[in-house]
Amino acid sequence: MIFTTYWFLLFAIAAMTVFRLLPGPVLRQGWLAVACAVFHWHFAGPAGVKPIIVLMILTFLAGLTRRGWVCVLAMIASVAALCFYKYSLFLIGSAVAPFSAALAAALARLAKSVMPGAPPLGVSFFVFEFVHYLFEVRRGGEPIRNPVKFLLFAIFFPSLVAGPIKRYAQFLPSLGEAARSPFSSADLAEGLARAGLGFAKKVLIADQLTAYIDYFQPHFDEQGFLGQWIILAAIAFRILMDFSGYSDIAIGCARILGIRLPENFNWPYAARDLQDFWIRWHISLSLWIRDYVYIPLGGGRQGWPRRSLNALVAFALCGLWHGPARHFVLWGVYHGCGLGLCATYARIPQLGRVVEQVIRRDPVIGWAVTQLFAWLGWLLFFYPTAEAWHMARQLFGL
Template sequence: NVTLPLAISFFTFTQIAYLVDSYRGEVKEYDLLNYALFVTFFPHLIAGPIIHHKEIMPQFGSLRNLTKQHKNMALGLFLFGIGCSKKVLLADTFARWASAGFDQSQSLNFFEAWFTSLSYTFQIYFDFSGYTDMAIGAALLFNIRLPANFNSPYKSTNIREFWHKWHITLSRFLRDYLYIPLGGNRAGELRTYVNLAITFVLGGLWHGPTWLFVLWGAMHGVAMVVHRLWQTLGLRLNAIAGWLLTFCFINATWVVFRAKDMQDVTKVFMGMLGMNGLILPSRMMETFGYLKAEGVGFGPWLEGINGNGLLPLAILFALTMVLTQKNSTEMWQMEGSWKRLGYGWATMIGLMASLSGLYMFSTSYSEFIYFNF
């Protein structure tokens, strides 16, 4: 294990972009105080978004940003409340089931494995996007607008679209400071495929110096190559089929991302493939008892991950939310959105913040996932 300083990847990327652009002669701001503030601006520092000097440093020098702006205060509190609720009420709830499946169970049956992987899929989304909402909200209290980092990534119908909507600022950095300098798509198809693969492998390594992160990045790199080849051949896929394929692939890659070692990966994937059996609730035996002849078992359901009937409902609720509702970025970027934050929104945010606070004090602490990167 390698111990690294907190948030090293985020402030390193921030400074790499500044230094590279300085070398290219694209930097106009050299004020030391503003640069120090740019690097250490606390809302984004621990887990992003990865900010760029061209969009942030001019804001530090704006006289208008030195005055109190009630619009930004309202939007900031709104986003902070939404982000806190995502983290505490949703992400931490899914974390209990994901942790039980990955860290405690020695073996997972079909349903336990799928609910373990799906729990982490929603945990990491609500955890990371929740932090981003809180960071953007906190920055708005200082009249600073941070870039959006998520745009409903689980609605994506292909892997390329996913990376345009997930951790947007990381995708932008990898594109501008790695993929394009490698040659991008300017040196023929074969070289483009190689550049895509290299970019995503290094993107995986950015998350941590382990082979599982390298494997996770390589899986996405291969998927991007396959997608580009698919487009080059002029092939098409139905939108629903494309979404299902993309979501299942993302869900599978999160297993590799979350696992501590290959034993965890094997355990979850074997369960998802049904190699450890399929168990239905005991109460269903009267109706589906004939399935025992096909190898289906009956007993305590989801016992291996401390689950119950609430877990499928939570998964269904989360899936419905991410597929049908506007995300927080869409809500706060709507024209005149701050004017809509009346007593109704204020009451809702207050209730959510209060509930989140009570929940934090009544349960064990769970840090943000991206605090580790």
């Protein structure tokens, strides 16, 4: 919603114009830092900004020490903050309530009394970027010594709300180049085209599909066979258009400033298998999960059973990252299982070889199975488990 507000439009025009008019990298970066702080303050409010400032200072200082254990402690603090702000009520409800309802109620009351009304804006993105930064510094990467540059890495306004999740080794050179380089009409034109595409995806397609789904989904059972599948397609395209539209706006706005952000989507509904899907869908998150969860867990180095388990854990966390609810975890596990199956089905005696040959001979079958799997997964993502199961059964006439 933030990118489709008039306030953002006015802010973006002012911030980008002044950035381009100012001479020299110091003034430009200083101005951009002020603009990003204004943006963050406006949309997050004081309650949303304070925890991020604390985490930011902690991460910055921990990075400067370059000591492994300090970085690990700072990472733990970041993840703990994320768990506290986003998942504490969910964790209390899931882990404590089954054993003691009274204790769960008391803990929930305590948590609510110290938490702001809603989790700080973009807290998941902040934490992921901070963990990435600390992880890389701990591994020997060069820390960011300039606080303004670190601030810009942390609260760069185009990517603050919904990513893409940046990598500092990629972002900082691009920022430096943008601050030094003169105005480029190519950047402006391409940035405007990209942001315009994003607005069109979001407003003209995603929002209209949302209205369609909001109207028809409650009457899902009454729809015919075709109508039910059209609703599923609408759900699948709505999330793609909405999320990739947001990413396009972020990438386009950054491009107008002369800064390159990583791509986040690459035609995911053209994927021919589930691994391919996750290389194309929310790429910056997939790569983050791969680099900072899956590989540290052991990745695919210890045989296929361990590899499948690692994928399952990584994707359960990926699901949980999307929101504090069981159906998100299930969605993650669903994809984890799918990836496990995708990586191992060929080993199934006889049947596996046959299936592999069929898919190799006719890639359309692989594409259809992958999309069916991913699209059905959206039911789990958007609706409570029982409702998603009911809808899935209806789709197959069961």
